[in-house]
Amino acid sequence: MKGANMEKKTESHQHHHYILPTSTACAVGGALLVLTFITVWVAGIDLGKINFLVAMIVATIKASLVGMWFMNLRKDRRENAVIFLTSFLFLAIFIALTVTDLFYRGDVYVKEPWVASVQSKSRFKKPWVSTPELVSYGKTQFNIQCAMCHGAGGKGDGPAGVALKPSPRNFTQADGWKAGRKPTRVFKTLTEGLGGMPAFGSLPSDDRWALAQYVLSLGPVADQDAAADFAAIKVDPNKESAGEEAVTSIPVDVAIERMAVPEEKTN
């Protein structure tokens, strides 16, 4: 009597839980295999952009079959279906917004004119002498190239610099400058790199001078360059700067950062 009672309970318990019939499971599995054959077959025919669309539609049909039957979403509580499908909604938003940014930025990406402007002659006659113009141009370049590690205020506290040992130079302090606080020394460090500081020799010389003037302007008055300092970097301070052509193979990440700036600013 007790045993029969137990059995009845088990049955009533089972009643809540849907068991997928073997025949249905095999039919769904078969449909998935057929769709796999179809997607491979269609991919073999060159339909241009339609190929991608077809592949994604077939994949989504397959995914729906797996979700609805194998994962039993069609009989599960509705809230579980909502939870799971919402993640795909957010993924769709993630993809859609990224794609609009990537393909519809339009002429913010100024490619050829920018390269041409880099290769032009120096805009500054004597960039080793600090001027407000140089410092302000240096600031725009600093925000693009350096702020990531050295921080927006030049205190060596940028988000990418936190993990660096030694930490990036704090430009607001006079002490600790390994190569000295003179424009030519900073210029040389920018060109060749120093310790953990990477080389930025791919930047036009104007930019490197402007950056040197800007970072020195952040701290106490900088030391004066002597004739020997100019000789060390092979610059004649009495002649006008000829500028220096940027190397044509600039790193892509630098290029993207640079190209994202409207053309007026880089010119």
Place this chain on the structure above:
Amino acid sequence: MSETSVAHGHHHAHHFESAEAEFEACKQGMWLFLVTEVLMFGGMFVAYTVFRGMYPEMFKAAHAKLAVPMGFTNTIILITSSLTMVLAVAAAQRGRKDRVLMHLSLTFLLACGFLVVKYFEYSHKIHDGLLPGGFFTNTELTHPKTPLFFSLYFIMTGIHAFHVIVGMGLMLWLAKRTMANEFSPSYYTPVELVGFYWHFVDLVWIYLFPLLYLVG
């Protein structure tokens, strides 16, 4: 309240009203976990979309280096393993221990097969120098950004293969518990949830296969 405890030794945790409430809570937890999985793989799919958008010709040339027959075989293997997993869950629901073990073994063997194919694919790519980033040494593909494709390929299929390995571990765990008679028609929650996990692994592959192998 005899209904709250079930046969074969499983007692639901005291903070649940009933075994059914426990089952539903566990299942919902699994769905939430799968949501985090969707978003984790989602990030990689977005990276794929961005680089494919930036370098379409490179993707076209690079994807031709992947072996479609291998990817196709693995798709068939994973779909079949999803089917055997479904049958394992159904057998557990019916209390058919022998069938649970048989279907779990089949699923496990198919997962092994998947990894064997993956091993041949990876070793072929390594041999040809089709590797991510700085390890790329292949000279046939000339587009300078080609290593990016193989970074995506190895990271996406690698993390997927890691999920397969985790799934195999879970199957061994299920088999051990099945043999110890821990499951019954009234308690089979772990079998059901591992099933969900395994189908999700299949789901990811359903998108990876066409995106990487077929349309590049």
